[in-house]
Amino acid sequence: MKNKILRWFIPLMLAFLPIMPAMASAGLTEAAFFINSPNVLTGNDSVCAGSSATYTVNLNQGDSVAWVITYGTITGTTANTATVSWGGNPGPGNVNAIIYNNGSQVANLNMSVSFNGAPNTFIVADFSTECSFTMQDTTGENPIPGFGITDTECFVVCENSTVNYLAPNSAGNHLTWQVFGAQSFTPNGNELSVTWGAKGMGYIYLKDSLSGNCVTEIVKCVQIVEEPQAFFTTASHTPGTPLFVCKNTTVNFVDASISSPNAPIVGWVWEIDNNIFSTGSVASYEFNLPGTYEITLTVFNACNCSSTYSMTVVVENIPAYEIECVSTICEGTSEFYTVNAPCAGEWSVSAAGTIIGPNVGFSVNVLWNSSSTGFGELTFTPGPCGGCPYPLSVLVPIISTTASIFGPIPACSNKPNVYSTAHVPGSTPVWTITNGTIISNPNAFSITVLWDSTAANGTLT
Template sequence: MKNNTYFSRQHIFRWLLLCWLLVPWALQAQSARITWSSQVGCQEYRGEKGGTDDNGTTYSFINSSQCLRVCENSWVTYTVSGQNISYVQWTISGGTATYSGPGNTQANVNWGSTGSGAVQAVITYTDGTVENQNICIEKINSPVAKFEMLNLEYKVCRNTTIYFDNTSYQNGGSDIVNYFWEFGDGTTSTAFEPSHAYADPGTYTVMLTVTNKCGCSSSYKRELEVIKSNPVQINCASVVCEGSTEKYNVQDGCKGEWNVVGGTIVGQNGNEIEVKWDQVDPADGFGYVMYKSECGCPEWTTIKIPVILNKGQIKGEPVICINKQYTYSVPQWPTTSVKWTVTGGQLDYNQQRNEVLFTAYQPGTYTLTADYFNTLLSCKGQATFTIVAEQPVTISGGTDEICVGTVQTFNAVPNVPVIWKVSSGSSVYTSPPMSGPFSYNFVTGGSYTVTATKNGGGCESNAILVKVLQAPMPPAGPISGDNKVCPGKPYVYKLNSPIDPGTVPVWEVTNGTIQGSNTGSSVTVIFNSGAPQYVVSVRNRLANSTAGCVSAPISFNVTPLDLNTITINPNPGPFCPSSMQSFSANLNGITPDSMSWSLGNTNYGSIVSGQGTPNISVNFNEVSSSIPTTLNLRIIKCGVIKDLSIPISVLTLPTVSFNVGNICLGGNLNFSVNQGTITSATSVELNLR
């Protein structure tokens, strides 16, 4: 026999995990980085046959993944560290979290069931700058630990050997590679199906922890009561060949009951039986002899008999995917060597002589054969197994990062009927069988995995990861700036609120153009001529995102200036000569570039105050004629001249006429007064000097 080198599966696996976990896992960008407390990696084995009787040197490695792998339902702590961090806003998809640490820098995440997930950290620094970091998460299946105790429920006599039936399963995940038994009395085992006996009576807890190739674990435990009664020992337990007849006996002072699984009792003489091993389950490869005494231990005593079968059975997956590694095994019989062969593909070996790892690189049907030989009894047998290796469909399409409400289209090659699966956390959509393009509307934020499987079963395709981002909230606002404008002139509009962390304001305008950048807290706009109205709006867009997700807008309505809405408030008079009068203009919210007042007849008076403003004072002169004139206003805005006027009139002074001749003292003086347009005079006063 060739002298081969072995590494314990447990030691190899623990060493790989230690190397994997001691690496300072982190995602770093600029001055801050995210670190995490744990992740897992999936082992693949490589090994060479060392000889005809045993497996040879083996080694394993951690394969790569697009996302960080975590076990389903596990707890992982994520921490943002760096300088000048003010606050961290976390978004967790596919799990639940609690947050702690200064500035909310730590997230303790309980990941949910298998599927995809994501960690997003929006980091705000003390200077107000914002950084967005994202981690893609792949939540992988954990195995399920389970075991039974052969022919026992929960009670056994002390010093009775207990055989454990390991019924753990992969649960859709990778192969289980490590088994760790704790028997509750300080002893442990790493065997697949160990046996154990308890020397002292009492209650013990047996716990099995199983770990798969990806480092995910599961535990199962049962309580066992060990009673003080002495057991009855069954003698002559050893490996046998199928079809052979063997004798088994007990040293018992009274009668008892025998039971056999996998064989036929062909003779009995007192406390001895003769068994022919002719009914062993090929999937198990073991028989069982059981005895219960009528006066000794009241529980069954069981021994496990390895039976080398003429025609064995190989356990493993009948349908596999190419380029993936699968484990196959025959029963783990003692002193039995196994020679594995296959019609194509690649065989790799681990340290278990009854196992082999098979990888197919081309689609097709393969025959796996195990020729085994027991070196103690020289009996041998063979087991064959048919494996169908399939080429999974290849899918393409979609975009890595999109916004909520985006429809993505995917295609499968070759174009055969497939079933599409879109999963995010515990939410899974499964399509009916279909050919051609597949479209899906991503209406909820999160990280999604898209795969396709041929109708009728088979290999799952490559996975496409899609990160769906929620739109940010709109800016708080409001927008400030001119609401009445001149077409063709530049105007500045500002957002009167702080920029939200992780976003960039993006400006839009209807019936106008933006000068310079359309992002930031302000924008410069030139409005088109001829439009009846304009709208300036701003949205928040996610920063550091290729998807460009934007919020709903906030808007500001703008109208073109209409100088026809400007009026002079009516005040026509007539006014008394030598009086002061006030006049005003209604600008209707328009701020003119310039405005000037004037009188149509400058002899009527002068503007004494308010020139260039909407409100003026006019001092009227004494006029000799009541011919009306006008008060004029010239407005200049946006290069447009608007002239307005209102009529005004000033009253003329009355005229007094005297007919004076020679008069005597005490005689009458006659005169007349021409009131002109003054009709409301109340008295006439005459002064003689």
């Protein structure tokens, strides 16, 4: 059989040799020697919305192709290819390749093309705050060259804090996380845990890829807020050492924490051995039983950043004395105070008061002035005659004729602003506002204000 085929094929080829130069000069190629094959349309039938793809048909000698595209636009062609820019709605698209040979249609090829939308990617955090920060310059501080901030409404976090983030729509996708401004970060699929660094700006970059190379990239700005520094004082006490008192002594603890002017302290939690006993800027506790106690203050600023400070109190089994005639007093008035000690002692007063007359004895006269905290502190240190040897202090509430208001000036009209004044027991503040709205308890010592965005300024009294 093989020999028979060769006897037939070789003479046929020899018959063509004399006319091959003429065929070449006529523009015919070696393709003319192949038997016609079926026309086939190839290309990507699953694309990303808005992307481009190239489609190809094989052509036989004398073939030509006409392209018809549904929900896409042809951006370039060759003899047998078409490059299509796909839309995305409503889809699916269609590629129709109509094949002609010498003017007659010989094939009609179709391919349905599905559109894959880019991932709907966004990030949420498990830390919330009333603070807000909007980045005005979306490129100046961006650490990713050539890529702008995609969301100028920044996350707000506390320095040195750990915050967990989630891309809820991206489970199962191929994700790439990058974080700038952090001490460390740990990605886990569509979850991210970040321990932020010092105050300033940070950034979260997320690249979210679906099948078909559909990609969404986002850069989220992060405002890292300075955390407050918790601290409190009490009379005649050296910080860092235990406070010694006698039993039945009422100790007054006064907040002396430090915070940023843009994020004032708005919350206080006082605990004794992990049990809360007060939530104001000043706290008092009566120690009735001997023992050793731990007093802890946790403060929160307007951005919900917190800090703690603790003091050890040692209560001895010796009865304490009592300073009498303590009550709320108006600024600019004076009052006499006495003590039931067995011998005279020395009196002292905070900057909110002035002692009138002698400061040694069983009683004292004090003229009270204004106080930024709303209190004055009076202390009696007993003489060496036995009994309780430790100083005894009381806080005297002072109602001022004027009060200081703490809060952001200037303020932003597109976010809540927190303002506060000194807490005075037994009194109720009355706030008055123009070109703004109080959106919290209007009779509290700390309020939240939303300023009118159409006004140039406002007042708060």
